[in-house]
Amino acid sequence: MSNSQTVVNPLFLRDEDLRQAIELLFFAYRDFTKRADAILADQHMGRAHHRVVYFVGRHPGISVSELLEILAITKQSLSRVLSHLVREGYIVQKTGTADRRQRLLHLTEKGRKLEVDLTTEQRARIAAAYKTAGAVAVEGFRKVTLGIMDPAARQRFAPGDG
Amino acid sequence: MSNSQTVVNPLFLRDEDLRQAIELLFFAYRDFTKRADAILADQHMGRAHHRVVYFVGRHPGISVSELLEILAITKQSLSRVLSHLVREGYIVQKTGTADRRQRLLHLTEKGRKLEVDLTTEQRARIAAAYKTAGAVAVEGFRKVTLGIMDPAARQRFAPGDG
DNA sequence: GGATATATGTCAACAATGCTGACGTATATG
DNA sequence: CATATACGTCAGCATTGTTGACATATATCC
Numbered sequence: 001m002s003n004s005q006t007v008v009n010p011l012f013l014r015d016e017d018l019r020q021a022i023e024l025l026f027f028a029y030r031d032f033t034k035r036a037d038a039i040l041a042d043q044h045m046g047r048a049h050h051r052v053v054y055f056v057g058r059h060p061g062i063s064v065s066e067l068l069e070i071l072a073i074t075k076q077s078l079s080r081v082l083s084h085l086v087r088e089g090y091i092v093q094k095t096g097t098a099d100r101r102q103r104l105l106h107l108t109e110k111g112r113k114l115e116v117d118l119t120t121e122q123r124a125r126i127a128a129a130y131k132t133a134g135a136v137a138v139e140g141f142r143k144v145t146l147g148i149m150d151p152a153a154r155q156r157f158a159p160g161d162g
Numbered sequence: 163m164s165n166s167q168t169v170v171n172p173l174f175l176r177d178e179d180l181r182q183a184i185e186l187l188f189f190a191y192r193d194f195t196k197r198a199d200a201i202l203a204d205q206h207m208g209r210a211h212h213r214v215v216y217f218v219g220r221h222p223g224i225s226v227s228e229l230l231e232i233l234a235i236t237k238q239s240l241s242r243v244l245s246h247l248v249r250e251g252y253i254v255q256k257t258g259t260a261d262r263r264q265r266l267l268h269l270t271e272k273g274r275k276l277e278v279d280l281t282t283e284q285r286a287r288i289a290a291a292y293k294t295a296g297a298v299a300v301e302g303f304r305k306v307t308l309g310i311m312d313p314a315a316r317q318r319f320a321p322g323d324g
Numbered sequence: 325g326g327a328t329a330t331a332t333g334t335c336a337a338c339a340a341t342g343c344t345g346a347c348g349t350a351t352a353t354g
Numbered sequence: 355c356a357t358a359t360a361c362g363t364c365a366g367c368a369t370t371g372t373t374g375a376c377a378t379a380t381a382t383c384c
Contacts, residue, residue: 011297013289019220020319021288022281024307026213027315029191030234041343046369051188058181064332072192077371079333101331101380119184126183127175129309133302135173140295140302145186147291153189157182203372208340226361239342241362263351263360 025148032125036118048073048081050118053107056091057115061104063096090114187310194287198280210235210243212280215269218253219277223266225258252276 036050055070056062064082068075082105085091090111096102107115130138146154198212217232218224230240244267247253252273258264269277292300308316 011292011300013292015285017292018285018288021292021303022216022284023220024304024311024319025191025194027312027318028307028310029187031312031315032187032310034234037342041368044368046342048370054184058185065330072196073370074372075332076334076373080370083333096331099331099381103332122184123177123180125310126180129306130173130175130179130183132309133305136298137302137305138173140299141183141306142186143295143299144291144303145190147294148190148194148287149186150189150193153193156189157186203340206339208371210341227359235341236343237361238344238363242341245362258360261352261360265361 032122035121039118045084046081048077049085052078052081052085053090053111053115054119056105057107057112060106061094063102063104067105085111194284197283201280207246208243210239211247214240214243214247215252215273215277216281218267219269219274222268223256225264225266229267247273 033047037047040046040050051071052067055067059066064075064078067082068078071078082091086093088110089108092106092108093103094106096104133141146157195209199209202208202212213233214229217229221228226237226240226244229244230237233240244253248255250272251270254268254270255265256268258266295303308319
């Protein structure tokens, strides 16, 4: 029965280890977002704009409600940045064909360019970290971050889904 | 076109892999901070208060300038939350003995209790993720997050450097 | 076809948390 | 004694989250 090392395992989780994990997450995230935040500030935008542009780029034709679920914020909070991005020509809204109540979101060329500007450095950061750490470490990073997030979010990464 | 295979390496870093890493980080961080944020909101505080309480608990007697370096914010931003925490009795400031200009920070009992309240769920989250993922994965998570952060921050985790 | 639910948008007010700029005090150091 | 450093504070501004209320268009159910 104890053939699964996920239950009985050789991990000694000292307080120090847990604290270190908290700090790894904090410093990695802090530095990961720094450069994009600076670019955004130059254009009178913030991290919220980045997230919208990123996920619309990731899921072209995403509905507002799907986007709300990903971001886990209120529609009023989203509305502020989304309407700004539409007004400034980064995003276009297309009425859904199956459901005409929906406003399906797409990046414009301008929006695509912004997305690239913002994530180029982030991608390079990840690529460098992945290369230095190696394939086994990458799989470990994947497992642990998936374990940290809520099960609902975890499903987004299920194989053969999305 | 973003051709991500321009560098030859054993890792095939497709655009998809890099995007996934960005999202793993986003969802893990989003859910990791959610519960603590809710507790803080009940007490008219925010994530900034948590960070101060956390790092003061982590480094008793830390100076204001050291704390500023960790948080990477301005002293004016820190001042707002720090003076609130001192005023409300979560943190005490002790004049440095070697350098009397310094205001060395310590948690009070009340501050210690808050810190525990805020991080208990976070620790449990990490512990569960670590146990499920296993020791090898934990080492991978460590390597990758260290690779993502700036070299300056990485040094904080250097062996033999408390 | 009319009642009801859903998708989306908007106005208003408020709080937390970054920022810049300017200025002040105490203490250390050359 | 001059200057630098550690820390604090006041003021103003932008971003981004919240709650609450209300409006419109479209879908769906009986």
